[in-house]
Amino acid sequence: MVTGSKTTERRNKLRVELINAGEEILGKQGLDALTARAVASSVGCSVGAIYNVFEDIDGLIIAVNSRTLARLDRKISSFVPGGSCGLEPDDCLAELAVAYCRFAIEHTNAWSALFEHGERISRQIPDWHMNEHVHLVGHIVKSLRQLRPTISDEDSRQLAGLLFSAVHGVVSLGLQGFFFAVPQSRLEAQVALLVRATLAGLKPA
Amino acid sequence: MVTGSKTTERRNKLRVELINAGEEILGKQGLDALTARAVASSVGCSVGAIYNVFEDIDGLIIAVNSRTLARLDRKISSFVPGGSCGLEPDDCLAELAVAYCRFAIEHTNAWSALFEHGERISRQIPDWHMNEHVHLVGHIVKSLRQLRPTISDEDSRQLAGLLFSAVHGVVSLGLQGFFFAVPQSRLEAQVALLVRATLAGLKPA
């Protein structure tokens, strides 16, 4: 008996219901509201039931974050350089940053949970979820390869990580209102400027 | 009676003892360990006593973060461009970023609390503490003014915020090990590269 079929069916159903509820709570009320009791009462199950499906409450949060990354991927995967969007590689990289910025503004709660959770979690984030992050940066890598065809695999990955991290820092501190009030247009202009300047300054090297 | 002198004396003494204890706990065990009961038992007072000195536990954390910012300021204020360090403005900006990076590595717990706390806190961070952050970015502003004497006040502040945010993002995700393992030397090289490239790419504009 590889686990009763009635049981696994119920568990799978509960699993998606929990993630759905978690997604809604996170989006509307933020990460702090995404508690075990809140999701349990939202789907109408017991608190203990969550632990039959997920190891932790962190497991549920990671599952929700995975959904967020998928949404983000759909938003930015339209900016493939040289593809249907007809953008030059450097324009494409700037647009990727702007799209990232827009997503963060539009889905602030879900977006910030992506990184807040990583900071406060105790156990290691599983590889399959980290790979989802890496996959997103893959879009940057592709654009970089088009921009500088002779770049090595290692260098392109390093540079993509650098660009992403830098843009992420600007969006993150920008949305927290750290140094100045940031209307959306201003933030978008800043990240585009950052990407273009960095790429321009790097070119001769 | 502007508040009994015996009382205020005790309270002031307790205040610094609480901050001392908080600083030690934060540095050694991280932000999660910085609890009301932990600091109370460390200084040997009641939990309620904390609330006679600070409004929140957040108030205590902010006081500790203020100490951290002062330490960070001492570390980076030696890099004044054109001053005793004899560095060119752009070298100075790169060194500032590297010094920031070193501080983050050396005092990871205290440093990350600076921003983690801002993300999870509910109430607004008080102006006097935000100004301490702004003061730190002032070092960048000064270097930028030396580099481009014609820059406006507004532009120099914006650009300084952009540079800081970008460097912060790289250090932050770097120390979290998001994209690649980052030995100290690698991280320092990355932030220096980022600053130099951005400045170079910006120059013609």
Place this chain on the structure above:
DNA sequence: CATATTATTGAACGATGTTCATAAATTTAT
């Protein structure tokens, strides 16, 4: 259909920050 196995439940546990009636200390008045 009865028995054995497995899965689900929700009260209970140990934390957390925060409060507030009580106790202790200090200041004021006599």
Place this chain on the structure above:
DNA sequence: ATAAATTTATGAACATCGTTCAATAATATG
């Protein structure tokens, strides 16, 4: 000085959190 009045410190108690586990319900097996 001593008593009364006021202010301050205390820590048990409250609400919340994630998590567990004996007891119950449901399923699978003989």
